Amino acid sequence: AQKITQTQPGMFVQEKEAVTLDCTYDTSDPSYGLFWYKQPSSGEMIFLIYQGSYDQQNATEGRYSLNFQKARKSANLVISASQLGDSAMYFCAMARGSSNTGKLIFGQGTTLQVKP
Amino acid sequence: NAGVTQTPKFRILKIGQSMTLQCAQDMNHNYMYWYRQDPGMGLKLIYYSVGAGITDKGEVPNGYNVSRSTTEDFPLRLELAAPSQTSVYFCASSYLAARNQPQHFGDGTRLSIL
Numbered sequence: 001a002q003k004i005t006q007t008q009p010g011m012f013v014q015e016k017e018a019v020t021l022d023c024t025y026d027t028s029d030p031s032y033g034l035f036w037y038k039q040p041s042s043g044e045m046i047f048l049i050y051q052g053s054y055d056q057q058n059a060t061e062g063r064y065s066l067n068f069q070k071a072r073k074s075a076n077l078v079i080s081a082s083q084l085g086d087s088a089m090y091f092c093a094m095a096r097g098s099s100n101t102g103k104l105i106f107g108q109g110t111t112l113q114v115k116p
Numbered sequence: 117n118a119g120v121t122q123t124p125k126f127r128i129l130k131i132g133q134s135m136t137l138q139c140a141q142d143m144n145h146n147y148m149y150w151y152r153q154d155p156g157m158g159l160k161l162i163y164y165s166v167g168a169g170i171t172d173k174g175e176v177p178n179g180y181n182v183s184r185s186t187t188e189d190f191p192l193r194l195e196l197a198a199p200s201q202t203s204v205y206f207c208a209s210s211y212l213a214a215r216n217q218p219q220h221f222g223d224g225t226r227l228s229i230l
Contacts, residue, residue, distance in 0.1 A: 037221075043224050043226075044223050045159075045208075052216050093159075102149075103174065104149075104159070104219060105161075106158030106160070109156075109158050
């Protein structure tokens with residue numbers, strides 16, 4: 001069975017510091033994609049970053065990077081130089097490559113609060 | 117660009133009533149999805165569609181129905197609303213179903229069943 005686990009219900013970080021949000025996944029499919037989405041208090045879902053199972057390098061998008069450890073089945077999101085606007089809920093999600101449907105499985109999310 | 121548009125944004129229903137949540141996208145995406153998000157939880161897939169005329173169940177389809185008569189529209193129908201269907205509903209779309217295609221989400225419909 002496919003599963004995404006986010007073990008940190010809530011995290012605090014000081015403004016301008018870096019923070020790591022944990023995500024582990026379980027799948028027997030060799031082809032898959034991992035996504036991170038941000039959900040601010042306004043409720044919309046914002047795509048942040050993507051990592052493919054066959055990608056050799058860790059994904060980066062501006063202040064976001066993904067620490068992908070395939071053998072440990074983890075895909076942690078690293079936010080550098082945190083800003084007050086980073087306060088939000090963050091979701092890790094997975095799409096199986098073999099399903100050809102694009103269906104996403106989401107974790108339960110981590111609430112991040114950035115302190116001034 | 118409008119992207120994915122959901123209507124209404126908020127709705128209160130009485131138990132047993134029915135309603136349709138509307139979703140439209142203007143990106144010519146083939147794949148569309150309906151998710152629900154219960155308080156403090158992640159999103160769960162209700163139904164999805166890989167193209168006009170083709171729909172399939174997701175993880176939590178009971179109590180819902182969908183149709184896809186056009187590429188643009190993917191309405192979600194609630195029949196006989198129950199308190200357990202109180203949730204935030206998100207519609208999403210993507211051009212391909214490839215594992216590397218991020219889904220584009222609407223702003224959600226907040227639904228309360230009383």
